[in-house]
Amino acid sequence: MLSRTLMCLAIASASTTALADTVWMKNGDRLTGKITVFDGGKLMLDTPYGGSIALDWKQVKTLESDQELLVKQDAYTGQKAKSLKAADDGKVVMQNGEAPKTVELASIQQIIKPKPVVGDLVWKGNIDAAVDFQRADSDTDDYNLAFKTSARSGRWRHTADAEYNRETTDEVVGTNNWNAEYALDRFITDKWYWQGRVNVKRDFVEDLSKQRTVGTGPGYQFWDDELGAFSLGSLLNHSTYEYADGDKSDFYSVGVKWAYNRFLIGKTFEFFTNGEVGKPLSGVADYSLDSEVGVRYKVTQWASLNLKYEKDMVTGSSNADLNTSRYTAGFGVAW
The missing domain is CATH 2.40.160.40 (monomeric porin ompg)
Structure with a gap:
């Protein structure tokens, strides 16, 4: 019974971690939560343990997210990514159903959640x-x-x-x-x-x-x-x-x-x-x-x-x- 309980807890913990976005910092810290927006040099990470945390973009090593996000590399156009995967230092991999695309973090100006033209309330x-x-x-x-x-x-x-x-x-x-x-x-x-x-x-x-x-x-x-x-x-x-x-x-x-x-x-x-x-x-x-x-x-x-x-x-x-x-x-x- 004890081993079964521990296994359930481990699975639940793994599922929670898998669903969370992850940000690796250059100083070695690893933060999990939900990415809400990146703008003005600040990456906002919503966490259950510290609320909304503003991270300095220049101190971000890499990140990953299972959310669909709109990544802008200039002020006018953006590309939807079905998910973001961790990459080498200063980079991130954008996956959108086609060939994965690796981009420099320094080239990204904004990350926001895309809004549907016709969708839910x-x-x-x-x-x-x-x-x-x-x-x-x-x-x-x-x-x-x-x-x-x-x-x-x-x-x-x-x-x-x-x-x-x-x-x-x-x-x-x-x-x-x-x-x-x-x-x-x-x-x-x-x-x-x-x-x-x-x-x-x-x-x-x-x-x-x-x-x-x-x-x-x-x-x-x-x-x-x-x-x-x-x-x-x-x-x-x-x-x-x-x-x-x-x-x-x-x-x-x-x-x-x-x-x-x-x-x-x-x-x-x-x-x-x-x-x-x-x-x-x-x-x-x-x-x-x-x-x-x-x-x-x-x-x-x-x-x-x-x-x-x-x-x-x-x-x-x-x-x-x-x-x-x-x-x-x-x-x-x-x-």
Whole structure:
């Protein structure tokens, strides 16, 4: 019975080792785990014993992995490898069903997981929160909560985001607004998609108290992988502005949306910017801008610190212009 138990444990241990990726370092260390990404000179290895470990690529001797990985030797093209096998010092063998190919580690710029064009559900998102309390001659309370998520299955992608801002000084409300948007994308090709979206904004302080927009139009996804994404979209919108004095404006406009994020230094930092600039087709306003730009620093695999700048403008309005800026620093979670 004892020998049988030991044999089972040995088989289980061997199976676990076989399924794990392995990295050999130049100092003789041998690390096992799961390779998640290589970028910016850092190889990220997810381990059960130390979490996500950033390894200096220059100190890697060789490695192996049973995962399908996309290996890039320049900034634009990559080759899928069904597996990577250990080789001589400073090299690795790429196996993709054809003749094995040995490449220099120094020639590799990125290693990422390839994403299927049509495949299973991919769900990602983040929640950022910022709170600031100041107690002095004037007491100030400042709250910000932002939520964004997207889910893609096959050719369809759903995106939803919402944000709430409130600031009071000596119990006098200076900022109190929220906005929410839902967008549905249908990918026509691998890159081109058609989007329909609904956006609602509500402000309880500014003269421009309500904004409702329904739009549709084409977009182009430049890339979307483990290291980030970038897309541009053009929209024909129908908007409704409601003002605090009871006036109301309905008009059509054209707009350009952008969404960009990029992970840096082995996915430790993330730079992101999102927004839309619009031009009304009538004389209701000159143009509108709704944008944000910021950075996130990952504290753990799911937790991060964030710093953001937001700008919201409506200029040339016959009733009331809007020009607000906001800086926030806070804590967030991502998945």
